[in-house]
Amino acid sequence: MDKPDKNFTSQREQQLAKIRHFCAYRDRCHAEVRSKLLEMKVYGDELEEMMAELITDGFLNEERYARSYVRGKFRINGWGRNKIIPALKLKKIHSSLIKQALNEIDEDEYLEHIKQVIDKKYASMTDGSGYEKRQKLIRFAMLKGFELDIIEQLIDEISD
Template sequence: MQKPFPGKDAALLKLQRYCAYQERCHQEVRSKLIEISVYGDLLEEIMAELISENYLNEERFARSYARGKFRTRSWGRIRIQQELKMRKVSDYCIRKSMEEIDEETYLETLKKIIAKKLAELHEADNFTARQKAAQYAMRKGYESDLIWVIINS
């Protein structure tokens, strides 16, 4: 059974709280509006109002997302870009979000990830251990050329 329509003011208030709690992308907000039975022109009207009141800002979301995932989960640029694309964030915002990741910190984080993985592995064959560490770093979203430069040094 479908929920009853909440009305514009109630829906707007609910979405303002939803966006104030944490940064949201346009797709998440659009899904939330559909979930509470808001469709069509009213959905677009509420989205426009949230954007104009600065509750919703895709570039701010992308920058925050990239910063957070890099710092907390040690994700690489590739993984972050893929996740942002899945959330239908614009290419411009994705490019801007990559500015949040400092190159020096990025390389240091990659070195730590590889060193930690190599220490965990108990492989008799050095080649196999390096291969597994490289695959692990690639799954975290790091560029393969950077990975192999670090592994070989």
């Protein structure tokens, strides 16, 4: 009777070590870790205990994840707020954490980035009327996740 408990414990220890490594590799959200644990066939109370242990030990932190995600998607991928927000919601991050994480983006840096994106696209455009160019610029910048009012303001500055 003692032996199965020992195997269970060692199996749990192995699973915990594996999921800790998974979390240590890069920041993860709760949904990713929960999915990975389910993939490892960890269910019910055991899953919840492991999640709680990961949170307690600092391997799992939704706020840290959201901040890191926002920084990465903005600085590395060049995404705007309107593209970052749904991506975080898809990962089941709470709205208040998303709002906090978006503060990682400096407003001046954000506006400068949008301006650079629009300037670069505008310089590469060769044909079309002023109206067509404007519409293409708006569409392009919105696909990057930038806000329409900011885009229009910056395009007006370029056009003048």
